[in-house]
Every structure is written in structure tokens, then in C-alpha cells.
Amino acid sequence: MCARTPAQARHNQRVVITAIIYAVTLIPVVYAIRHGLVAQPWTTIIALLPAIPVVGFFASYARYLSEEDDEYIRMLVVKQILAATTVAMTCAVVWGFLTDLGGAPPIATYWVAVVWVAAQGAHAFVSWLRAR
Structure with a gap:
């Protein structure tokens, strides 16, 4: 875009x-x-x-x-950031409990940022599709 x-x-x-x-x-x-x-x-x-x-x-x-300066666009980006943060933090917490209590292998914490970027991009794409 x-x-x-x-x-x-x-x-x-x-x-x-x-x-x-x-x-x-x-x-x-x-x-x-x-x-x-x-x-x-x-x-x-x-x-x-x-x-x-x-x-x-x-x-x-x-x-x-x-x-x-565009309040509507700023609001859309804030929504993207909130959605990405929700997805990334949810994944981090779920995997943390699976690692600590469920025997899942640990992963590098930088993957939280990768999940955030992917979720932000996905939300931006969905928002773009809805606006069309």
C-alpha cells in the first residue's frame, strides 16, 4: 500500500x-x-x-x-497496534504457561515481536479490505 x-x-x-x-x-x-x-x-x-x-x-x-494529523487514520493505526499487542501478548502468555507448566520447549522471546508485526500487518490488511 x-x-x-x-x-x-x-x-x-x-x-x-x-x-x-x-x-x-x-x-x-x-x-x-x-x-x-x-x-x-x-x-x-x-x-x-x-x-x-x-x-x-x-x-x-x-x-x-x-x-x-488525520484523526481517522491515527485511530485505525491505534486499532492495529492494539490488535497486534493483544495477539502478541496472548501468544507470549499462553506459550509461557505451556513452557513452564506444560512441558513445551522454550522459544526465543524475540518471536513476540515477530508475532506483533505479523498481527499488525494482518489487521492492517483486513482494515484495508473492509474500507474497499
């Missing part, structure tokens, strides 16, 4: 930049750590590098909401 407002265009640009930085940092970091090319304490520091653009991605939503 194309940006409809100047705030959306700026947000989309920030998201693309953070996604590129994430991809550029993730691959070499995973490779270096998994192949033992980095020792402690550098492993811990380098492991944080891919997290920085992800934090920027989420921060972009806060900035976008403060920049968006």
Missing part, C-alpha cells in the same frame, strides 16, 4: 531503513556468533546490534502517531 499522508510516508521510510539495517546486521552477527568468531564480552555486545533497528521500528510507530 502506498502512503496516503506525509506522516505515513515518513513512517514508511523509517520502517524501510530499520528493516535494511536489521537485515544487514542480523546475518553477520548470527554467523559470527554461531561460528565462534567472537568471544565474550563482545558476543553480548554484538548480539544486541540486530535489536537496535527493531527498537527503532517500534519507536517509529510512536513518532508516527504523534505526527499523524
Whole structure:
């Protein structure tokens, strides 16, 4: 979907930049750590590098909401964020109980962010279909 407002265009640009930085940092970091090319304490520091653009991605939503002048569009995005947060937190809590009490294998907590992004995108798509 194309940006409809100047705030959306700026947000989309920030998201693309953070996604590129994430991809550029993730691959070499995973490779270096998994192949033992980095020792402690550098492993811990380098492991944080891919997290920085992800934090920027989420921060972009806060900035976008403060920049968006169109109240209707801002409300739609808030609904997307609420739906995504509900889905991600529900998955985190359910899997947490399954792991702690039900014998399910633990998973990396960064998957909560992946679920959030997928749920936000799904809600945005459904909203777009309804508006048509």
C-alpha cells in the first residue's frame, strides 16, 4: 500500500531503513556468533546490534502517531497496534504457561515481536479490505 499522508510516508521510510539495517546486521552477527568468531564480552555486545533497528521500528510507530494529523487514520493505526499487542501478548502468555507448566520447549522471546508485526500487518490488511 502506498502512503496516503506525509506522516505515513515518513513512517514508511523509517520502517524501510530499520528493516535494511536489521537485515544487514542480523546475518553477520548470527554467523559470527554461531561460528565462534567472537568471544565474550563482545558476543553480548554484538548480539544486541540486530535489536537496535527493531527498537527503532517500534519507536517509529510512536513518532508516527504523534505526527499523524488525520484523526481517522491515527485511530485505525491505534486499532492495529492494539490488535497486534493483544495477539502478541496472548501468544507470549499462553506459550509461557505451556513452557513452564506444560512441558513445551522454550522459544526465543524475540518471536513476540515477530508475532506483533505479523498481527499488525494482518489487521492492517483486513482494515484495508473492509474500507474497499
